[in-house]
Amino acid sequence: MTKISTWPIRRARFAFIRRDIRGVEAPLASATKDGVFLRTELEFSVWNPGSDISNYKLVESDDFVIGLRSFQHGISHSTVKGIVSPAYTVLRAAPEIDPHYYKYYFRSSFLISQLANITQGIRQGQAIDIDAFRNLDIPVPPLHEQRRIADFLDAETARIDTLVRRRVQMRGLLTLKRERSIEDELGIADGTAPLVPLKYLATEITVGIVITPAKWYVEAGGTPALRGINVKPAQISLENLVEISKEGERENQKSRLEAGDVVVVRTGQAGAAAVVPRELDGANCIDLILIRPGPDLSPRFVEYVLNSDYARERVAEHAVGSIQAHFNVGAMKEIPFPAISRTKQDQVVATLDEQIGRIDNLLARLLQQETLLAERRQALITAAVTGQVDVSTASGRGVAEGVSP
Numbered sequence: 001m002t003k004i005s006t007w008p009i010r011r012a013r014f015a016f017i018r019r020d021i022r023g024v025e026a027p028l029a030s031a032t033k034d035g036v037f038l039r040t041e042l043e044f045s046v047w048n049p050g051s052d053i054s055n056y057k058l059v060e061s062d063d064f065v066i067g068l069r070s071f072q073h074g075i076s077h078s079t080v081k082g083i084v085s086p087a088y089t090v091l092r093a094a095p096e097i098d099p100h101y102y103k104y105y106f107r108s109s110f111l112i113s114q115l116a117n118i119t120q121g122i123r124q125g126q127a128i129d130i131d132a133f134r135n136l137d138i139p140v141p142p143l144h145e146q147r148r149i150a151d152f153l154d155a156e157t158a159r160i161d162t163l164v165r166r167r168v169q170m171r172g173l174l175t176l177k178r179e180r181s182i183e184d185e186l187g188i189a190d191g192t193a194p195l196v197p198l199k200y201l202a203t204e205i206t207v208g209i210v211i212t213p214a215k216w217y218v219e220a221g222g223t224p225a226l227r228g229i230n231v232k233p234a235q236i237s238l239e240n241l242v243e244i245s246k247e248g249e250r251e252n253q254k255s256r257l258e259a260g261d262v263v264v265v266r267t268g269q270a271g272a273a274a275v276v277p278r279e280l281d282g283a284n285c286i287d288l289i290l291i292r293p294g295p296d297l298s299p300r301f302v303e304y305v306l307n308s309d310y311a312r313e314r315v316a317e318h319a320v321g322s323i324q325a326h327f328n329v330g331a332m333k334e335i336p337f338p339a340i341s342r343t344k345q346d347q348v349v350a351t352l353d354e355q356i357g358r359i360d361n362l363l364a365r366l367l368q369q370e371t372l373l374a375e376r377r378q379a380l381i382t383a384a385v386t387g388q389v390d391v392s393t394a395s396g397r398g399v400a401e402g403v404s405p
Helices: 099-105 109-116 130-134 143-186 246-251 299-306 309-318 329-334 342-385
Strands: 009-011 016-019 029-032 035-038 057-059 064-066 082-084 089-093 137-139 195-197 204-207 223-226 242-244 262-265 273-275 288-292 336-338
Touching: 016 057, 029 082, 035 082, 057 089, 099 143, 099 342, 109 342, 143 299, 143 309, 143 342, 204 329, 223 246, 262 299, 273 299, 288 329, 299 309, 299 342
Parallel strands: none
Antiparallel strands: 009 137, 016 089, 029 035, 057 082, 064 089, 195 336, 204 288, 223 242, 262 273, 262 288
């Protein structure tokens, strides 16, 4: 097979022609990391323009679109007819160019590294310098070879994608099993545990600093303070901690943390709960709900309950705010909570630690395998479109080696 050094090289301007057709009636489309899709087909929401879309550009099947995120994921290939933002650049391949091959070439790490060097400006993304792109040298293998490489990559990426889908499905099933195990042990699913408002079980439920906390911030030498970005379910991150002054600490003693307290996110990922570790004893908190369990409540038991689907549903019922969910202290005090003995709580925590630990290890392995498969997929694409792999003899069947469960 011809190597990239002997393939003809052509400036991108001669291989791909800019298209700028506007005023066409067609459905709205968007360029994503996986290609160009009609907005009605997307599984996530995107900003929609006003009523005037006359300036939007036509994109058709086998066109390519350069968007504001192309410097990260490459140039998007279209399989649909639609209209895209006027900020996008639409390209059409010349007759001797097989769009199928360049669908992969434009997503290769080789091309993405070139795009990263010709970006300009910072908005919601970085725009590709179109003139610089048009002056890029790109390989143009013989047409029959372009098609052979594309066919090879179709087969091999489909194989990898199937392996990834299986692992995603397995993670979904394990996640369901994880949640069912938690609710079964907590006695929530079958209603065996009596429920009473949390305020009758905890020693104290209060809130962190909420009124202009930034006025207490200092660069160094202050008291560490947790914020919502530091708290995830059953996890506290010490990255991006802020510090408040000694005066701020004196003025906000009620939100001073003790090891074993449970902090709960109020805004954003509302309801996410984590136990305060020993290294944060004496720290403070900002806009978090603070639960002081007391002797009759196990902090880890509280953490398990509040991070369960059961508690998340209760939080969602009482969360307010159209942009970011916001959960208040009063609602937390009233949340129905399993009322069982401390001895039973400790037994539940020990059982869950063992069961959930095994499931979490499996979930971590599956995520690691998905990451490895994605890396191998990208490496295979780059090697094939740059001529480093002879696709006439390579089977690609070793792509999953080392990632099987």
